[in-house]
Amino acid sequence: MKNNDMDIYGLAETNLSYRQSKIWQQQFGFHGYFDYSQQGGKGQGVGIIVSDKYDIFVHKAEYINANKKERTQIEELYHYIENIIDDAKNKNMEIIIMGDFNINYRKYLMAFVxxxxxxxxxxxxxxxHLLDTIPIFNEDDKNIYTYIPPNDSNEKSRIDYIWASLPILGQSLNSTVIENDHFTTDHNTVTLSLDTQLFIGKTLPKINKSKKKITHTVFLYDEMDQDDDEFTWDNFRAGLDHEIERLKLKD
Known part of the structure; x- marks a missing residue:
């Protein structure tokens, strides 16, 4: 963390017991919050490592065991995350969601899947209105990967993410992916650099990194063809034809 000037580091698949996590904290002198699966086994457990000055912002880490074979648990997890976000928004809090999602956002953006x-x-x-941070700061995000499978025949992908609310992104300096040099893993680290003025009143040195203009378009498909005349497919088609004509996109 010191080598990369990090203050908060999230860990997944820690495989640590409670005793092991305590030893880690004693050896490295950080504040750590860990949670574990009661079932045991590989690829389980999460943790958050925090420097002293930011420890007051973290209360706990919570692990919920879920993979694509456990649809009920995953949907319960999604509902749990949704409730946390809504509660935070109701309290006028800003939000950062990070972790190994184990799903690919690029595939989600492909209409047929x-x-x-x-x-x-x-x-x-x-x-x-949360956004994936990597595309905002990286023009070549299509070629950025966080999961590097040990078998070269398998496909590399980006399944680890940091998503943040718009005010957080307004205070962000950079977001990138770095390799892990100090331990063996098939995942890279996703980073988000923030101007600390937002939290503790001290500003980080400015980083010479241009941020892409943040635009966010939301398509309200579920509201189409309701009683309100504004949300109809006929109006959508008419509006689209108008834009095509205005931008000279027709052959």
């Missing part, structure tokens, strides 16, 4: 049930998380985050 985005109706799969496990992509509901992305739709929920979009509807609450």
């Amino acid at each position: 985005n109706d799969r049930w496990y992509f509901k998380l992305f739709k929920m985050l979009e509807n609450r």
Whole structure:
């Protein structure tokens, strides 16, 4: 964390017991919050490591075991996250969601697969005006990967994310992906650099990094063809034809 000037670090698949996490904290001198699966096994457990000055902002880490084979647990998890976000918004709090989602946002954006049930998380985050941070700061986000499978025949992908609310992004300096040099893993680290003026009144040195203009378009498909004349497919087609004509996109 010190080498990369990090103050908060989220961990997934820690495989740590309670005793092991305490040893980690004693050896490295950080504040750590860990949670574990009661079932045991590999690929389980989460943690958050926090420097002293930000420890007051973290209360706990919570692990919920879920993968695509456990649809009920995943949908319960999505509902749990949704409730936390809504509660935070009602309290005028800003939001950062981070972790190994184990689903691919680029595939969700492809129209012919985005109706799969496990992509509901992305739709929920979009509807609450949270954004994926990597494309905002990186023109070549299509070529950025967070999961590097040990078998070269398998496909690399970006399944680890940081999503944030718009005011947080307004205070952000950079978001990128870095390799992990100090431990063995098939995942890279996703980073988000924030201007600390937002939190503790001290500003980080400015980073010479241009941020892409943030635009956010929400398509309210579920509200189409309601009684309100504004939300009809006929109006949508008419508006689209007008824009095509205005922008000279017709052949």
